[in-house]
Amino acid sequence: MTAGQADALQRLWPKWGLDIDGSRALDLADLFGNDNPVVLEIGFGMGEATARMAAADPTTNILAVDVHTPGQGNLLNLADRNGLSNIRVGNGDAIILLREMLTPDSLDGLRVYFPDPWPKKRHHKRRLIQPDFLTLAATRLRPRAIVHCATDWEPYAEHMLDVLTAHPAFENTQADGGFAPRPDFRPLTRFEGQGLDKGHVVNDLLFRRVQHVDQPPAGA
Template structure:
């Protein structure tokens, strides 16, 4: 798709360890528009991060000392760009493997004159586990992850006790872990897993789901779900000291 050494790598882990855990998402190499390709060619060297599972990230250097929120899975990037524009004092490290989405987010950030967005290519679990130190993140966002609705596929869901434990290690005290889904059974699963971790406090007074925070824009995907009668659930947890 891109000349060697240009743009996001097809496999950032190539040449590294062969061990694989459950991936945070599956690669999707759909059609890249001309505008997305040009954004990747021009901006990836400056704003792109390869998740190779080997190279430690210095977030302070990458974001000029800003506190950093990691967003896992950002689709086409419209909501991510809007949140970054609304909070320029916070860095947004947005991780995904969808090449058109990577290009579109870079394009949107460039058009808006944002300097607080970096796009990470690869598996966010490797990023959390192998490339970030303890307490490095001021927040974590997981919006509308694949619900893997079939029972035999539940082990592939991102929100699992082991992942929440890893997130707890990488989030600083007071940091926010924010999830959203329009799949009710997954919402209940998330709530059970997060409420079951002693390192997090549910910000909802009743220990249930939270109202949608004003800072989370409605996404195109979310509107489609609402049009089908799906109920969107937000879960907002705070990392305890």
């Protein structure tokens, strides 16, 4: 961690940081200080793309969650330097956040960009985009909210497409049922550029939460 990242964590965490401990249900309007739409981003790396998206759309709040401490400090530093008051940084397990701290229909979008692909077959069960995760996420997303995933690992892209297509809570925004062009609002990241230089193929998936989703039973 750089000195600037450490300083940003110390100065800004009380203001813009969130410890994901499952201790309470969040009031997102209170967390951000307004009633603007809230998008959850799971895994933001060093936060450059998150900061650029927040700057480009100041009327959308971004709740960005990661466990990488230098990245947390870097994103807080970027938010501070650029006056991005629509970012909050969460530290901890996104599953706990979704299950125990977010209320039904409280999110207007979900972004999962370049998650760990867990390429070995015996580790595939560790991949984030799985049916159970999508079932949980669906209960926290408003009807017609968008789930946007991106990966440069083609087998994982195919897995995501299969799982999302099969899930009754989501529908593909693409008429052909396939991958989506990279939307203008998702910046090209440094990591992504390096992958493209190596010949990697980046796939985006844009799925919409359908109108009616059964809520899981209490305690599920």
